Amino acid sequence: MGVAMARRIAKAGVELTAWNRTLSKAEPLKQHGASVCGSIADLRGKDVVFTMVSTPADLEQVLLGEGGLLADPEHVPAVVVDCSTVSTESSAAIRRACEELGVGFLAAPVSGNGKVVRAGGLSLVVSGPRETYDGVAHLLDHLGKSVTYVGEGDAARLVKIAHNLMLGVVTQSLAEITVLVEKGGVSRHAFLEFLNNSVMGSTFTRYKSPAFVNLDYSPTFTPILLRKDFDLGLAAARRLDVPMPVTALTAQLVQASVGSGRVDEDFSILLDLQAAASGIELKPENVKVDDGLGAADAKDGS
Template sequence: MRLRIGFVGLGTIGEPIANNLRKAGHDLTVWNRTPSKAAHIVSKGGKLAGSARECATGRDLVITCVSDEKALDTVLEGPDGVLEALRDGDVLVDMSTAGVRAARSVSERAAARGAGFVACPVLGSRSAAEQAQLVLVAGGPAVARERARPALHAVSARIFELEDAAQAALMKLCVNAIGGAMITGFGEALALGQAGGVPVAKLVEVLQASSFHSPLYLMKGELVERRDWAPRFAIALAEKDQRLAQEAAADLGAKTPVNDTVRRVFADAAQSGRADKDIAAVAELFFEWVAKT
């Protein structure tokens, strides 16, 4: 089914998602704070809106995909914002990782305009997004999810559906909290091994032979070996995800000592000039810490 889609946010993940919606034949209008990022999509037939509001006006589906809950509020609120455009029966899907509080709050604000809301955080890197192989966790009312489904299928390998937007948001934070523990534990162990003369490649090889093996270690181990810190998933975003998990934990009364430490490591990595580097660069931070002691 061909949908008229308004897509707001053409960042690392948003741009390839929007591009796949275009390729799937949907009628695509995009908006981005920096319009130059829309050039490729517009050259292929997508339309460029003059504001988030215009992008969201008169669409079958409005999708937002931005970096965090503040960026989300910026595109949603105000006279030029998405919410201003929503009418009764409209559907808004947010593919950002904006946390549980944002999922609840946007859900309420959309409902106040008669619109259905689906929190739909994505799992996967830019390359997964490019290949339409993302994993989606879509939470919201059945009728809104049904409207969104053709678009979500066009960009993903797999969709997990939940009744509740807040639970979808929480699910994503939980998965990324685990990923955060994995990558920081990995970087720390690589530095410990290296300090004792164990090469990174050898340690990754043994790890991958154990029941702890994971595609993450294979991918990130290669990056660490090459000292390639180009951002597939930037440390600043990982730190934000851990912050949102802590916020959710505080609201739910959960104790998260591991997450607290992981967030501190990401924060240290960001503050030492690695905010825009890939999460694999936490290894570099641990290498530096060994060298300095």
């Protein structure tokens, strides 16, 4: 996903140097005018560095670990923009480390995945010093369709975690009603076509429909990553004294998906688990389903 984001910045004509822990993943960016470096240390003198990793531990290692971006206090970038989904507490710790070194830091988690990025549909939520945000807003605009600034500090982390809680809750609900109508004799593609064209349809339900209809669970977001976000969200709910009974129940179903062992597939396997609990076995319907991103793909030239 980070590579897809970097590609959009490079295609916008911005001078870009990319680094990835798996170097071969960054190599395709060269065809869009980007340079690729072999060490994150090579990015220390840059004006703005974007980071995108999976976990708080990864973020700490990339920025503060041995050989990390901020390991040499004499050579640091001016601004770090982190697009990962991590806890507010982890983000605040990284922010303090950046401030001690005179480095501007923005929390800028995103909504979307690689295909959404390529289609120009990415959404970003950003928090941090307003002056820092204003200085890099033109770069953020290249990444997708919308950028929302939500204030100082690390508020963007809570916003993104809340977003991902809804992601899981909506997907579980979608799995339940899809299995209900299938067991009642209605095909999944017919039901989802109706739903997506009704007031209850959304960009997300349309985007997930091909996976639900054809049982293609190629990973865009794994059960492990979704469980991490539910853990973060429920911890925030306890800290803020907010009851979240529907979220708590969904967290158990997400845990069941992890317990199934299918941790390398997309979290859409919630559909299979719901079907098994309902006494039916799903089969691919082999129907072409519009995911709603085709037009944006064409516009982006992908």
